[in-house]
Amino acid sequence: MERVVFFISDSTGITAETIGNSMLAQFEGIPFSKHRLPFVDTPQKAAEARDRIRRSFEATGVRPIVVNTMASLELCEIVAYSGGLMLDVFAPFMGPLERELGVARTGLVNRSHGMVDFAKYEARINATNYALSHDDGISIEYQMADLILMGVSRSGKTPSCLYMALHYGVSAANYPLTDEDLEGGELPARLRPYRDRLFGLTIDPQRLAQIREQRRPGSRYATLEQCRQEVGRAERLMRAEGIPSLNTTHVSIEEIATKIFETFGIERTLF
Amino acid sequence: MERVVFFISDSTGITAETIGNSMLAQFEGIPFSKHRLPFVDTPQKAAEARDRIRRSFEATGVRPIVVNTMASLELCEIVAYSGGLMLDVFAPFMGPLERELGVARTGLVNRSHGMVDFAKYEARINATNYALSHDDGISIEYQMADLILMGVSRSGKTPSCLYMALHYGVSAANYPLTDEDLEGGELPARLRPYRDRLFGLTIDPQRLAQIREQRRPGSRYATLEQCRQEVGRAERLMRAEGIPSLNTTHVSIEEIATKIFETFGIERTLF
Structure with missing residues (x-):
């Protein structure tokens, strides 16, 4: 019923x-x-x-x-x-x-999801624009980033960055690890100065292959073998470089954000 | 204190x-x-x-x-x-x-922000990817859109689309009205088949000029005169074509989403 x-x-x-x-x-x-x-x-x-x-x-x-x-x-x-x-x-x-x-409630309409604090609201929008324009690993204004998510393609970086920006005003950049990065086995040069702001996202290869198959059916990019190799290399890189990371396979963007904030001691609360 | x-x-x-x-x-x-x-x-x-x-x-x-x-x-x-x-x-x-x-609570950890319902979670992520790839008025798979936000550049379309996608799994496309569209004074041809899914965002020209000035200081794009002209034409177009619209100047993305859902009778609840 x-x-x-x-x-x-x-x-x-x-x-x-x-x-x-x-x-x-x-x-x-x-x-x-x-x-x-x-x-x-x-x-x-x-x-x-x-x-x-x-x-x-x-x-x-x-x-x-x-x-x-x-x-x-x-x-x-x-x-x-x-x-x-x-x-x-x-x-x-x-x-x-x-x-x-020691005071009475105002009894006014609940505006907690309205534009109450204009400066805070603007920070959310600016952070969202930052996340959108630093979503490809090409833009390099990482000095502005509160944190940088790294991981292979489709490991959950983009939605996580957007969520943290939209709700917490956190400027999160997104660095997709390329085959070249992974073959090198070292932290990409442009990320090295920001090591203390790096967080890695990883994912089970089987799940990654499913997600990629939806996006580019029949591609080499979506094969389980390719996914296994990329994820294995990415995880080794994160371990070797001591970068904190999280497996996103069974974890929502809300949980990802909360775990990242815990890791970095970010006590930012919801706007 | x-x-x-x-x-x-x-x-x-x-x-x-x-x-x-x-x-x-x-x-x-x-x-x-x-x-x-x-x-x-x-x-x-x-x-x-x-x-x-x-x-x-x-x-x-x-x-x-x-x-x-x-x-x-x-x-x-x-x-x-x-x-x-x-x-x-x-x-x-x-x-x-x-x-x-007539039943007892489970007493289990509150997983309401976890990945409880995988299909629903996937719908959020897919809608977010849709919003990201239909954020420029160039991609034209509008038949997939639940709704299409139109408005001048920086009227609030992108964060609103992302919010509706991330939290409600609503696939919202974003059509930026260009000078060419506005001079024509008619609904752009590619939007006409989707008239019943169109929603317009507008904004006070003074506020728009401030936002644009932050983005491209000293540009013609950011002048009050340009903003006035664009907003005036956009509002006339929406009125003439009978497209529902909302002034976003003092309204948060949460409120924008809620008003849009009300307009279209979308009863989608939070995931």
Whole structure:
């Protein structure tokens, strides 16, 4: 029996969805049908949301789950009449926080995913542009890089760099190890001055071959033999040069970023 | 007085940080010093985290705030001895969810930011590759696009496309309106078959000139006059062709994505 879940918010709904997904992940095997109701910031929109949740209840006969991050108590009350199971994410913590900090909450719309701090937002965008323009090993302004990811083609460097830039404003460059680099068996000359900012990504050859086969079917580049040879050489190079590395085969970009930040002691928090 | 906040998690800490940031945003004017303690998944690591929080308490004399998403009650108890103000994010909701769903939570480490669903993860990576290779208006495999963002250079198209791809697996192409397109005053021929997937981004000319000036100082491209002309023509084109659009000047990529999904009725939720 599929359970319907609504994420309701006066802003993007990203916070509601993030915590909602984490909680629902604790109930494996139950299929959830998830819906986001963002920008619910007027009584009119709250009434529309309430009606939509109520219709779902009536249609399925099963109580919908409502994960709610609206700041306004007035709007929360309107939606509470939907009949759904209301999980008010902030409610249990606001009292303790107010007492601890000695001030009342503002009650303003949750703008944590809006452009609150313009300088920080600009840093994210600039870092993203940096990652995009240092994604090929050709541009060499590595002195600007917070860190440099190295690895063979399709080991996960590009999405990881983009994620770290978009969410943390970390300027991450990307150096694809070429056959020439790998045959040499030494750190490429242009990377040597930045040794303390290098991080290696590696991957199981079987998985790499699958990914490359999708991209260039039937190519030598995608053969298991070629992948084995490249990965083996890359891993030997990283070990020999003492470069920290991570196997990305079963690891998401969120986990890759977190592990890299741990390695370098980067305590950058989400913008 | 700066308040120290720890986000503690048995996984990446992204959920703890996301909800923590949203709650702290309700207390404007208080400076917070934020620290993430990820991958706390053994009693040993929990004891280290407890000691670190306790040292912060002793050093500052002010109780740290601890936003906690660890699933294991055993680990939560260890950290509770830190003396910090414990905000256990999931605790208030797990009982109601268990009763509603009729099953007990698994209590397993929160893997909601890990590679739980491989097919979904692959869709994110494939969409990111699509966005990267359709970022210039030259590639023309628009039949594959879920949507196409159009706008003048530096109106916010690229980071928005990357964000939608990385987090929602939405394949978004990016069409930069050229002078030639704008002089013509009509929808470029190659976009016409995809009219129902087009979304326009626009921006205040003053802000656009600032962004362009950073990129190409002193160029004609960055003059206010040029920006005014391009933006004016682009907005007229979008209006004339009935293309939905959004002014991105004060809007974050998270908000842009959410508004675009609303416009197209895309109910895609976060992976």
